[in-house]
Amino acid sequence: MPSDKLTELGVRKAKPSSKRKKLTDGRGLYLLLHPNGSKYWRMKYQFMGKEKLLALGVWPEVSLTEARKKRNEAKLILKSGNDPSVVKKNQKLTGHILQSNTFGSIYEEWLEKKRQEWRPNYFDDVKRAIEIHLLPDLGARPIDQIIPAEIIAVLKKIEDQGKYEAAHRARQKCEAIFRYAVISQRCVNNPASNLKGILTSPKKKRFNYLDPKDLPEFLIRLNEYDGSIITKLAIRLVLLTFARTAEIRFANWNEFHLETEEPIWRIPDEKMKMGREHVV
Secondary structure (H helix, E strand, O other), X not given: OOOOOOOHHHHHHOOOOOOOEEEEEEOOEEEEXXXXXXXXXXXXXXXXXXXXXXXXXXXXXXXXXXXXXXXXXXXXXXHOOOOHHHHHHHHHHHHHHHHHOEHHHHHHHHHHHHOOOOOHHHHHHHHHHHHHHOHHHHOOOEHHHOOHHHHHHHHHHHHOOOOHHHHHHHHHHHHHHHHXXXXXXXXXXXXXXXXXXXXXXXXOXXXXXXXXXXXXXXXXXXXXXXXXXXXXXXXXHHHHHOOOHHHHHOOOHHHEEOOOOOOEEEEOHHHOOOOOOEEO
């Protein structure tokens, strides 16, 4: 059967009628005209003894030349023993999977699972840090295509700002996100797992401390302190309970059970770093 019977001019000038009609080009390709004037490229073919139809796009978005190219590609797929319609469907599905498997989308899925495990403040801190340091460069990238060099470049950018501790935390969270992606079978390898030694170690903060031999003098001075009574009592409570200052500053009276043989202070789990109730 002769092919390439249509012309671009003929396609453009083709007029609709009250019923759908076909303008044949050849080798299964034809233009389907609808009564409303829309024009669709279609290819008719046989696969395993059954007649099937493949949609190739809409004119003028898909020109006659492009429609013929798609037809020829479909013919090659048929020649290889595959169904062009199935191949097209799989390609579309693969594209959707790649789009939904970006670093950013996997991060959101991972973070949502952590919402129930972490304290709200910590959750917000992690979310903010990742959105600032990781998502601008990695968010739109397919997660299975990210290589160690890309992550190193992102981490070095954080280091260049003098944020060494932030760079280490970003690497840790990046590794956790990739670990989740591997477990959920969205990628095979974790490119962040062996990057710990690539970063500059942050300087350890040295906190002031009280030497045991200075404790007696400190207690004497505390007793003589004539400043705020709240500050004075809070320091005594720290010495007696070894609680964190934040736990003392934000304590409520309903946490204390003092009218018992063994008075206790129950610090609720939402105030604790590990998310577990602490009894003092």
